[in-house]
Amino acid sequence: MRKSANLLTTFVLLLVFIVLLTSCRGQTFQMPEKSTESETLTIVTSFYPVYIATINVAGDVPGVKVINMTQPATGCLHDYQLKPDDLKTLSEAQIFVVNGAGMETFMDKVTSQLPNLKIIEASKGIPLIKGDGEDENPHVWVSISNTVQQVKNIGQQLAELDPEHAAQYITNTNVYVDKLEALRARMHQALDGAGKRDIITFHEAFPYFAREFNLNVVAVIEREPGSEPGPAELAGTIEIIQKSGIKAMFTEPQYPAKAAEVIARETGAKLFILDPAVTGPMEPDAYLKIMEANMKTLEEALN
Numbered sequence: 001m002r003k004s005a006n007l008l009t010t011f012v013l014l015l016v017f018i019v020l021l022t023s024c025r026g027q028t029f030q031m032p033e034k035s036t037e038s039e040t041l042t043i044v045t046s047f048y049p050v051y052i053a054t055i056n057v058a059g060d061v062p063g064v065k066v067i068n069m070t071q072p073a074t075g076c077l078h079d080y081q082l083k084p085d086d087l088k089t090l091s092e093a094q095i096f097v098v099n100g101a102g103m104e105t106f107m108d109k110v111t112s113q114l115p116n117l118k119i120i121e122a123s124k125g126i127p128l129i130k131g132d133g134e135d136e137n138p139h140v141w142v143s144i145s146n147t148v149q150q151v152k153n154i155g156q157q158l159a160e161l162d163p164e165h166a167a168q169y170i171t172n173t174n175v176y177v178d179k180l181e182a183l184r185a186r187m188h189q190a191l192d193g194a195g196k197r198d199i200i201t202f203h204e205a206f207p208y209f210a211r212e213f214n215l216n217v218v219a220v221i222e223r224e225p226g227s228e229p230g231p232a233e234l235a236g237t238i239e240i241i242q243k244s245g246i247k248a249m250f251t252e253p254q255y256p257a258k259a260a261e262v263i264a265r266e267t268g269a270k271l272f273i274l275d276p277a278v279t280g281p282m283e284p285d286a287y288l289k290i291m292e293a294n295m296k297t298l299e300e301a302l303n
């Protein structure tokens with residue numbers, strides 16, 4: 001009897017203790033049951049280069065999740081159509097980081113369907129180069145200086161939208177910008193004295209890069225991914241190369257090199273691979289590594 005009475009007392013005391021603890025928690029912490037869910041800030045990026053810039057700024061900030069909307073192998077978003085899965089991904093995010101400069105042609109659909117989603121346009125304020133026809137060339141990130149500006153834009157706007165982590169965004173921005181600027185300085189050292197300055201590229205991804213390193217893009221072999229040049233365009237390119245005497249052509253790892261191989265065979269020009277950093281490893285230093293490899297390729301091709 002005594003034993004069970006003791007048990008009962010213990011049980012009642014335990015119950016009182018739990019009730020006290022629970023009510024105490026209820027007063028001290030606001031809505032503890034929602035804590036982990038509501039404290040996660042989800043940032044979605046539109047495609048690879050924007051993803052790499054954003055993980056450098058926000059990737060290690062506690063409670064922040066960075067997701068890339070498109071598959072890693074998507075490449076440029078020219079004429080990209082939003083999929084239902086993309087809209088689902090965006091509907092679960094608070095912030096959408098885009099390249100801008102006309103790369104994401106689907107933005108009307110995003111802003112009309114998700115009016116509360118905050119948009120960060122990475123290319124804001126970057127002077128744009130005219131592309132083919134009316135449009136501006138959207139491949140701004142292929143220039144390191146432009147990537148520096150994009151990273152600063154992302155950092156500043158994230159700091160404004162998520163002031164709690166502002167100091168971390170700004171510190172991360174500065175650390176990454178320092179690395180980019182150091183690489184840019186080394187690339188100038190390697191390329192400024194190169195004897196040849198004329199290059200032939202594969203799709204229209206390199207005008208910003210060429211401007212940064214004082215190179216001339218004299219011909220573009222295939223302007224849009226997936227559109228093989230017709231016979232007349234091929235013949236025109238072969239003529240330009242023969243007249244120019246250019247002995248180096250640059251294809252991209254993301255695109256079939258068939259047309260380039262035909263031209264190389266016809267002209268005797270050598271093929272090199274120049275990477276516009278539009279696909280690659282999903283790692284913070286991926287852009288730096290790609291540009292470092294481009295530097296070595298150009299050093300070999302232009303000297």
Ligand SMILES: [Zn+2]
Nearest residue numbers: 076139203205
């Ligand atoms: Zn492109």
